Amino acid sequence: MAKLNQIIAVEKGAKSRAQREIAEIGQRLQKTALLSGISRTYQPLDDEGEALPPESTRVQVKAEGALKEVAAALTRLFDITATKDWANCDARADVAVDGRTVLEQVPVAHLLFLEKQLTDLAALVDRLPVLDAAESWAFDESADVWRTEPVRTTRTKKIPRAHVLYEATTEHPAQVETYTEDVIVGTWTRTAFSGALPARRVNELRERVAKLQSAVKFAREEANGAEVTDRKVGEAVFGYLFA
Structure with a gap:
């Protein structure tokens, strides 16, 4: 039985191959000459007239046959994508950091979402303002800001x-x-006041984001290692469309 990450790996190739084949079929259908055929014979007016050989051109492309080729090209892609999408509904994994489970049984689609969001959050944390190290700061509870002596x-x-x-x-x-x-x-x-953060706090946030990013990636890999059940949808779809 295949695993989800194997299906994901072959999906891109299947999609490219199907697109290429569909494009070639479409080009052939646009060539009127390939769709056309003739047959003609010549009969002189009398027995002494010149005899000419018959002429014929065969039809090289049949639209109905092209539809069968389209169905064949897309059926594999439809089946692979369906297998992946159905598996994504079932493939889940826990997100754990330092032995602590932060999120339980997260589906693959949401893990991908979390990866993107955490990348953006890491960039935001890197831009956080830091207190001037040349000053000695203490937190003022009443003002809810940092202040110097x-x-x-x-x-x-x-x-x-x-x-x-x-x-x-x-x-x-x-x-x-x-x-x-x-x-x-x-x-x-x-007395100076600041709404910036101590360097130790910013470094702590950086470390937490980095750990969670690693945990989410690990969870995604674990979820993508789940075994999948092959889904066959292409035959049903094209059995209806081109019947």
Whole structure:
């Protein structure tokens, strides 16, 4: 008895072969000359007239025969595909990760769906934003975001100052030099917040997705190893269509 993965392997070849044969049959049916035939004989008016040999062209393509060829070409494909589709309804397997069964008795079609979805999810996880490693983060339950410890910095302001170089005399005015001085006038307290994720969390998600992807692929291979029952539908279909 064949296995489902063997049927899947031969289905593609059967489909290509059937398509090629159908195309060839279709081309032959489009050639009017191959469908046509004639037979003619010549009879002179009297016995002294010239005698000419009869002429004939045989019909090389018969539409009814072409339909039988179509049925023969497609019957094998129909039977193989039916065998696969019926088996897909019955072929199931558990999806297990690290000894834990995540999903039970999943049909092949859904396993294929899961494979595609997990590929997309893996790409999404790879694009997740990660917290800046240069900062020290702690989760703030009240704000439901990550935050850093408050950092204080001073705020300064330039204050103009004057410095007397020479005191005033009766003969000369005082010589004064002006300059500015940075004076602390306040303190900034900065706390950063982020909705990104810690690197360890992103790496954990990557690992989980990868493990589940492997488990789904393993389950699909296991399900595809199920034995199948040959289905014969082609003869019934074409027995009705071309009867």
